[in-house]
Structure formats: structure tokens, C-alpha cells
Amino acid sequence: MPDKPAGMRFKVRNENKNALGGLATRKQITIYFTQAVDAPSMEVLLYLPNHVSGPVPAFAGLNFSGNQSVHPDKGIFMSDRWINNNQKGIQRNRATEASRGSxxxxxxxxxLLKNGFALVTAYYGDLEPDHADGWQTGIRTSLQQELNLAPDQWGAIGAWAWGMSRIMDYLETEKRINSKQVALTGLSRIGKAAVWAGANDARFALVVSNESGEGGAALARRNYGETIAQLNRSFPHWFSPAYKNYNQAPDKLPVDQHQLLALIAPRPLYVCSAAEDQWADPQGEFLSAVHAGPVYQLYGKTGLGTAQMPAIEKPVGETIGYHIRTGKHDINLYDWQQHLAFAQKHFRKKAKPKT
Structure with missing residues (x-):
């Protein structure tokens, strides 16, 4: 993955030390990727817990609908970027007030705040709009000279993952953040990007894949649920064009997703699935976590510690964690409670997660 551009800079646009009724400090930061006045940029939203002194751990991840969709907080700036119309409160590919907190x-x-964690997020479309022609206005085009990569040498998943590392660049400058305890998380397509970012950037201390499916945590060679061919047909912009060579021959892949997960070793990894989300292949996600285990063993770590698929909502694992819950493709409070417990375990915070 390319490094940060030489001219990248940060600007804190807004800070409210009494956000959410005093629970948090809210900061909004623009990351400019070059020194130019009209530089490509991304907007970062950061919530810090006010009741904790000293640097705090954080969960970081991209969102689907703009920062204003994450919370009803009226102080969050409204995204002015292109957004898919299938998201609530989006009209003519632009956010409206109805998208706030959607x-x-x-x-x-x-x-997260009550448990002493910060939350940092940005809209994934700031990096590349999620449609087949999004590369033309995203960083794959606007930064191709700075990154020394042609647009067709990588895909949107790579661009989104690259942006996650740029968020980490900022967090390393934020005194209230313990940059050695940043957990990276992502759902679905953003989960694919989170796994890729985590594999490439060892600064992320913990990585969470939430129903990332094909091209993420699920084994491609199982050819179950969403396949490589279906993925490339529906979303041709997500991956390098070379991936299409395996549309009809997943068994010819020289690697599979358990090897991608293994690149995160020896750092903690959590994989989660949903029982009704067969498109993402829960069994394939679990098996991928199982078969990443031997690499963790090379580091003297225990991965899942089992090869038996667990019962619904019975989390398993050690340095690799896994659960499958009831319900459909989504991320909910149950998922987050497991992520919190896993992070607290590995970040040496023993308190039981609060709700």
C-alpha cells in the first residue's frame, strides 16, 4: 500500500469540549492530502470520553453515509460529497438533514465513550465514491502522481483502506489518543477494506471484520454465497482488474483469505458473522479464522483455540475471536459488545463493558 503523500496536512475545523451533554469532546478534522489550496481531502469525526484522563484507546472505521449519519448530534458537519441514494436521508446523491443519525x-x-474508548470515523466516499466511475473523482485519480500508482493498479477497496491509514497518521498526533491501542473495524465492503488495511498497517493494534464476506474474511475457494464472479460483476471497481481472472476459476487462486487474515498476526483479530447472512458465507469466515491460526502459533499465540463452529451468540477464541449472531447483514449492539470485550481483554482493560 502506498505511503502518505509528502504534503499531507491536518486542520482541526471544530472542537466542542461539552458534546453529548458533557460526555465527550467532539473534534472535526480535515485531512488534506497535498499542500494545494484545492487538495483532495477527507473529513474526520472524533469523539473523546471526557471522564477519562490521559490517552485513551480508540475504535476507528469508515462509515457509509457521511459523518452526520453516525449520531443525531447536530454539531456534526453535513457531508457535501456524493452518497448512494439507497441510504436513508440521501436525495439526488446528497445528504439531507434527514440523514442525521440515520x-x-x-x-x-x-x-464506547462510557467504556473509555474514543471513536473516530470518516465517510468512505471522501476517498472514492462507491460506483463504477468513482475512481475518476476519487484519490486513485487525484493522487496518482503523488502515490505513483495508476488508477487501474488498485481498486476502491485499496483506496478506502489507504484512507484508514491516513486516519491513523492523524491519531498519532492526537495527545488524547493512545495510538498503540487503536482497533480498526469495518462492516461488509468496509470490512474488506479494514482487513486489507490491518494486514498492511501494523500500527492498528487490533482488527475487526464484521461480515466482510467474499474478498474479506470468507474463503474464496469455497465458492459459496457471493462468488468472485458475482462480486466483480456487481462491483467492478472494488478490486484490481487482475482479480477478474479468477471469476470462473476460484480454485486457481494462488492464495486464499485465511492467508490475508494471517498477515494480521500476531495482533488480535476478531471475525464476526450473522446467521441469516449466507451471502457472506459465515462458515467460510469461520474456517478462514481457523486456518489463520497456525501463523499465530508461530508467534506463540493461540488463535481461535477450536475448529468447531460455535453456537449462535457463543463467542470463542483467544488472540483470534469469532462469533455468529442471529439476524441479517448488519452490525448491532451485540456485535459491538463483543468487540469491546475483546479489545478490553487485549488492551488490558478488565472492566465489564457498559451499555
């Missing part, structure tokens, strides 16, 4: 069920901000 994704709040996926981001339990208060729960």
Missing part, C-alpha cells in the same frame, strides 16, 4: 444503530457512540 446510521446510529451501527455506531453506539455513548457505549
Amino acid at each position: 446510521q446510529a444503530s451501527r455506531w453506539p457512540v455513548e457505549t
